[in-house]
Amino acid sequence: MMNYVRTPAIVLLLVCLGVSGCATTGDSAPSSANDNMDAVVWQQTSAEYAAVTTGIYASATTALEAIAKTDRARSMAVVLDVDETVLDNVPYQAQLVLDDATYEGESWDRWVALRAAPATPGVVDFIQASQSLGVHVVFITNRRCRARPDSTGDCPQKDDTLANLQDVGIDTTSTTLFLRGEIPPEGCAELLTAAEQDDGTWSSDKTSRRECVRLDHDIVMLFGDQFGDFKEVEGGWSGRDLAAEFSEYWGKTWFMLPNPTYGGWKPRTSDEKRALIRGVD
Secondary structure, eight states: OOOOOOOHHHHHHHHHOOOOOOOOOSTTSBOOGGGGHHHHHHHHHOHHHHHHHHHHHHHHHHHHHHHHTSOOSSEEEEEEOSBTTTBOOHHHHHHHHHHTOOOOHHHHHHHHHHTOOOBOTTHHHHHHHHHHTTOEEEEEEEEEOOOOTTSOSSOHHHHHHHHHHHHTTOOOTTOEEEEETOOOOTTOGGGOOTTGGGTTSOOSOOHHHHHHHHTTEEEEEEEESSGGGTSOOGGGOOOHHHHHHTTTTBTTTEEEOOOOSSSTTSOSBHHHHHHHOOOOO
16 A cells, blocks of 8 residues: 555545554454554555555556557456555555554445545556557456445445546546446346345355356456455465465456555454464474
């Protein structure tokens, strides 16, 4: 994430999130939100974070330019996750640290409604380059569709996300955006997983949404900050062995963005963390 100048919308966040809560003590208790403080400071202020993400997207642009020169029967697409890949939610994470609170759906939805997330460094240039090459840009996010008392429609989060993407300089007029909880477009319902068929909407598993994109496009690149943005992980755990298993893709067609604040890799308690870390033999 990036160092940014606070905007009025960010200032409003201090009031509108309204989250509260204190971590309990004891090694077996969930970690305090302040456990994220170093990660938030690194993402929000460091040159290193911006250098990493800018470099990832610059390398991807070079690779995409080479791919675009090949002859293909169908149009190409790049698929990007949204949160911590295209939009930077470090202000929300920072507020949780300041409030000693943890993530919960209501405060997150209020943050989404603000439409105030800055862009991840490097991503806007990459998307603009993709569009100039005639590559279709697809966003697949696990932002969940949920009705709000003060909004019309079943998925105000889609309008919020599109508006936020526009605000950071991304032309969304010819892009595709699939949210969790959306009803698939015509022709894609048959691609739903067995679990998704119960209610007929996209789940957190992004597999069927990627397959929907493949009906009309060749997916030439995937971008994300969680392993599930590339391939569904059984049980949600993304241990290091997974990276080695798919090493042929990294930096070529799969591009992982850093996210030390949350994800399947992160143990919930101090005991779980201590069981995983290894010191000097």
